[in-house]
Amino acid sequence: MRSDAILNDAARGSSDPRQRRPIPAWVATTALLLPTYGWLTLAVLLPLLTMFVFSFMSATPMGKTPIVFTLKHYRAFIDQPYLINIAWTSLVIGFWTTLLCAVFGFLAAVALARATVGRMRETLLVLLLLPFWTNGLVRVFSWTMVLRENGFLDGVVDMVLPDIGSISFLYTRYAVVLGLVHGYLPYMILTCYIALSTIDDAIIEAAASLGARWWTILLRILLPLAAPGLISGAVLTFVPVIGSFMEPRILGGKVGVTMGTVIEDQFTQAFNWPLGAALSFTLLAVVLAIFATFSGVLRRGTTA
Amino acid sequence: MTQLGRIYLLAILIFLYTPILVMMAMGFNESQLYELPFSFSTRWYVALMDNQQLLKAGMNSIIIAVITAVISTCLGTMASIALSRRTFRGKSLLQLLLLPPIAIPWLITGTAMLVFFYWSGIGRGMHALLIGHVALAIPYVVLVVGTGFSTIRADLEEAAMSLGSTPIHAFFAVTLPLLFPSILGAALFAFAVSLDQFVISYFLATPGYSTLPVQIYSAIRKGFTPEINAISTLLLLGSMAAILIFARFAKPGDVRDKR
Numbered sequence A: 001m002r003s004d005a006i007l008n009d010a011a012r013g014s015s016d017p018r019q020r021r022p023i024p025a026w027v028a029t030t031a032l033l034l035p036t037y038g039w040l041t042l043a044v045l046l047p048l049l050t051m052f053v054f055s056f057m058s059a060t061p062m063g064k065t066p067i068v069f070t071l072k073h074y075r076a077f078i079d080q081p082y083l084i085n086i087a088w089t090s091l092v093i094g095f096w097t098t099l100l101c102a103v104f105g106f107l108a109a110v111a112l113a114r115a116t117v118g119r120m121r122e123t124l125l126v127l128l129l130l131p132f133w134t135n136g137l138v139r140v141f142s143w144t145m146v147l148r149e150n151g152f153l154d155g156v157v158d159m160v161l162p163d164i165g166s167i168s169f170l171y172t173r174y175a176v177v178l179g180l181v182h183g184y185l186p187y188m189i190l191t192c193y194i195a196l197s198t199i200d201d202a203i204i205e206a207a208a209s210l211g212a213r214w215w216t217i218l219l220r221i222l223l224p225l226a227a228p229g230l231i232s233g234a235v236l237t238f239v240p241v242i243g244s245f246m247e248p249r250i251l252g253g254k255v256g257v258t259m260g261t262v263i264e265d266q267f268t269q270a271f272n273w274p275l276g277a278a279l280s281f282t283l284l285a286v287v288l289a290i291f292a293t294f295s296g297v298l299r300r301g302t303t304a
Numbered sequence B: 001m002t003q004l005g006r007i008y009l010l011a012i013l014i015f016l017y018t019p020i021l022v023m024m025a026m027g028f029n030e031s032q033l034y035e036l037p038f039s040f041s042t043r044w045y046v047a048l049m050d051n052q053q054l055l056k057a058g059m060n061s062i063i064i065a066v067i068t069a070v071i072s073t074c075l076g077t078m079a080s081i082a083l084s085r086r087t088f089r090g091k092s093l094l095q096l097l098l099l100p101p102i103a104i105p106w107l108i109t110g111t112a113m114l115v116f117f118y119w120s121g122i123g124r125g126m127h128a129l130l131i132g133h134v135a136l137a138i139p140y141v142v143l144v145v146g147t148g149f150s151t152i153r154a155d156l157e158e159a160a161m162s163l164g165s166t167p168i169h170a171f172f173a174v175t176l177p178l179l180f181p182s183i184l185g186a187a188l189f190a191f192a193v194s195l196d197q198f199v200i201s202y203f204l205a206t207p208g209y210s211t212l213p214v215q216i217y218s219a220i221r222k223g224f225t226p227e228i229n230a231i232s233t234l235l236l237l238g239s240m241a242a243i244l245i246f247a248r249f250a251k252p253g254d255v256r257d258k259r
Helices: A003-015 A025-054 A072-079 A082-115 A118-133 A136-147 A152-160 A173-196 A201-209 A214-225 A227-242 A246-255 A259-268 A273-293 A295-300 B002-026 B043-049 B052-085 B091-096 B099-103 B106-120 B126-150 B155-162 B167-196 B199-204 B212-222 B227-250
Strands: none
Touching: A025 A273, A025 B052, A025 B099, A025 B106, A025 B126, A072 A082, A072 A273, A082 A118, A082 A173, A082 A214, A082 A227, A082 A259, A082 B002, A118 A173, A118 B002, A118 B227, A136 A152, A136 A173, A136 A246, A136 B002, A136 B212, A136 B227, A152 B002, A173 A214, A173 A227, A173 A246, A173 B002, A201 A214, A214 A227, A227 A273, A227 A295, A246 A259, A246 B212, A259 A273, A259 B106, A273 A295, A273 B106, B002 B227, B043 B052, B043 B227, B052 B091, B052 B126, B052 B167, B052 B212, B052 B227, B099 B126, B106 B126, B106 B199, B126 B167, B126 B199, B155 B167, B167 B227, B199 B212, B212 B227
16 A cells, blocks of 8 residues: 555546545554554553653652652662672573573474474474463473472382482472473574574585584584574573563572562562662663674574 | 484473473372372362352453453554555664563563553553553564565555555455454464463452462462362463464464564
């Protein structure tokens, strides 16, 4: 419906009974876009702006305490040194989750692209991605069933090696990382698989016919060519993981204190909204820096 | 090598599905304390039928997911028409603005919504949940419908118009029927996004009006019985069904960038 189409309309004149005065293109475009962007403004952009303002307030504007604007909440990392440790914990959890997802996800994508064909591949892909679109909370809850003392894992261990006792590691950071890897692995498989599926088979056949062994093909051909997918997957895993709070709460128990749980506490327990807002925006700054660094790769990688 | 690859994929599938299957099985286990050995019982599903709190939350979840699917599909499809078929200035900026709901951690979006809705007087509860869920679903709808658009030739509509059809009639008679599978897929996707949403709901729910994931979370924190396994099983099966039907319509493995 470009301008030439509108000219056609006008040229046809009044012979068509439905013919009315054509709507200018920009009016139609605006009308199509306005509901969506109005909604996003109300639900996402204005809230983020409001929270930015809140992060400079001296106290939550609920009681009678006079509000002054201050930068003190952004100094929290200096004033409350324990926050540094918590931020470090979040980064370490994010690092290990991303690394494990990258290794296992990349290999799964390679296996999917090289060892399966046709309907089998399609079925496997759907099966691998299906958990990602089910409730994350329920999947984390599921791990408590496996990892708890006398849970499924202990039951299996007891059957194989009766003398070893409980190896339950629920309420440790390992449990948190395991739950997070379980949550984001399908995504990594998808981004790597999309990158791998664009590789021309002839390249691999050429390498093999020239005597390259499978690990050479894996490390020297598949890995570099799939790098955009790997990086997209890593960014899209790391970002939500450092903002996660229910996984550390449910699987980490007392040791599961991360930036996510500290921020949640400020809004649900401590009612220190300005501090929560300042911490949220610090986290957002980290997230945006990551996106800015990898924006080129992300644009070329996937839009999923 | 092929054999090894397939065994590896099988191992990954076992890793992905074991906890889910264990959780589901425990919903059929007699013991309240999840004790093994396993003895089959449907008592937790029977108990669930009397748990008004969980049932009401489940009903709320479904209602919100349906309304979210309808609103976000309408708005998202309209935006997708403009973004796929029209040229105008600032288009790439508008496309960029679709990313925050997907890319910013939900914890940040959710707390921001809480602060803004409190400050502006919108408050919390059902309407707040709807505002949030629709905003999260819209970008996915635009993406899915946009992918559908890229498979339809733009000149079909022009052909219809050159044969005397008005632009609006051409859209409804030619493009929309071709686009229908994508729109239906997008609606199912939006339904699943809303049904599975926990973080945003957690900050916007009130004690009187919450959704199923919020109820499940508070149960996990405060102490629970296998009733939670029973309702979780139903929730997983529901969203899996929605996604599998979506896969029939829109082929999720085929999300390569076609724009």
